[in-house]
Amino acid sequence: QKEVEQDPGPLSVPEGAIVSLNCTYSNSAFQYFMWYRQYSRKGPELLMYTYSSGNKEDGRFTAQVDKSSKYISLFIRDSQPSDSATYLCAMSEDSSYKLIFGSGTRLLVRP
Amino acid sequence: DAGVTQSPTHLIKTRGQQVTLRCSPKSGHDTVSWYQQALGQGPQFIFQYYEEEERQRGNFPDRFSGHQFPNYSSELNVNALLLGDSALYLCASSFVVNPYEQYFGPGTRLTVT
Numbered sequence: 001q002k003e004v005e006q007d008p009g010p011l012s013v014p015e016g017a018i019v020s021l022n023c024t025y026s027n028s029a030f031q032y033f034m035w036y037r038q039y040s041r042k043g044p045e046l047l048m049y050t051y052s053s054g055n056k057e058d059g060r061f062t063a064q065v066d067k068s069s070k071y072i073s074l075f076i077r078d079s080q081p082s083d084s085a086t087y088l089c090a091m092s093e094d095s096s097y098k099l100i101f102g103s104g105t106r107l108l109v110r111p
Numbered sequence: 112d113a114g115v116t117q118s119p120t121h122l123i124k125t126r127g128q129q130v131t132l133r134c135s136p137k138s139g140h141d142t143v144s145w146y147q148q149a150l151g152q153g154p155q156f157i158f159q160y161y162e163e164e165e166r167q168r169g170n171f172p173d174r175f176s177g178h179q180f181p182n183y184s185s186e187l188n189v190n191a192l193l194l195g196d197s198a199l200y201l202c203a204s205s206f207v208v209n210p211y212e213q214y215f216g217p218g219t220r221l222t223v224t
Contacts, residue, residue, distance in 0.1 A: 004153075032211040043115075043201055043215040044154065088153050097144065097167045097210040099203075101153025 003027050006089055006102030014110050019076040023089035023102045026070065030091040033065050034099065035074045038086045047087075048074065079109045113138045115204050115216035123222045124192050132187045132219045136204030142166075143185040144213060145177060146201040154201055154215075160185055161207050189221075197223045 006023045013019055021035075032051055036044035048063040050056045056063045062075040072091075076083055086106050090099040116135045124130050136143050142161045146154035156169035160179035179185045183204075189196055199220050203213035 006153075008151075034211070034213075036215070041199075041220070043117075043217045046212070046214055049212050090153070092211045097142075097159045098156035098169055099144075099146075099154070099211070099213060101155070103151070103153050 001026060002103075003100050004089060004091060004102040006105055008103060008105060010106040010108055012108045012110060013079055015079060015081060017079050017109075019079050019083070019107060019109075021074040021076075021087050021089075021105050021107070023072050023091075024070055025072075025091055027091075027093070027100075028067070028070065029093040030067075030100075031094050032092040033063070033072050034090040034092075035061075035063055036088040036090060036101075037083075038088055038104065040085075044088055079107075081109050081111050083107060084109050115202055115214055117200075117202050117216040117219050119219060120217070121220045121222075123224060125224055126192055126194060128192050129188065129190045130192060130221060132189075132200050132202075132221075134185045134187070134202030134204075134216060136183050136185070136202075137214050140204035140206055140214070141183050142205045142207050142210055143179055143183065144203045144205070144210075145185070145187045146203065146215075147171070148199040148201055148218070150198075157187070159210070161210075192223045194223050197221060 035048040086104040144159040145157040148154040
């Protein structure tokens with residue numbers, strides 16, 4: 001079993017829809033949670049960075065962390081065709097500098 | 112504000128050869144991490160460098176080695192290349208006080224034939 005599980009998709013939604021992307025994890029020591037967006041053949045772009053549990057909002061993006069369920073989510077409001085990309089979740093423990101990534105969810109926003 | 116840069120963009124090598132990839136961190140960052148990303152997978156941590164020392168290493172063989180220079184730039188060296196080393200190699204930079212908030216470069220795509 002992988003430490004971080006992510007549905008590979010693809011997830012196809014119409015423009016303007018609210019998108020929900022999720023990851024589950026097995027390691028209760030994870031404290032840092034990140035979401036990255038990766039366009040084809042490009043490097044990952046950091047979207048959201050959160051520590052421990054709770055919500056964080058930045059523009060159209062909202063990240064949620066539920067440590068009791070070992071479940072994190074990224075919500076995208078008013079989705080745009082330019083949001084079409086692969087979304088990667090990543091996590092890390094305190095005092096471990098490596099990020100553990102999910103395998104990514106491919107999102108397609110249809111015009 | 113200059114982001115993370117990597118060179119070269121693409122590279123084709125033959126099995127058994129050696130390769131060196133280069134990375135310049137985001138302006139002001141002092142810590143560099145390297146990741147390997149196979150097609151359809153998430154990045155996997157190779158190692159992290161700070162103050163020219165390897166601070167943590169992932170589950171990669173000794174064929175993978177690195178270096179960090181006084182100006183914080185870094186190199187990744189891979190010896191005795193295998194076909195399975197074909198991947199996108201990503202460099203990420205961060206501040207030592209917050210090593211988890213990592214910003215990635217565009218990557219170097221390595222093909223081993």
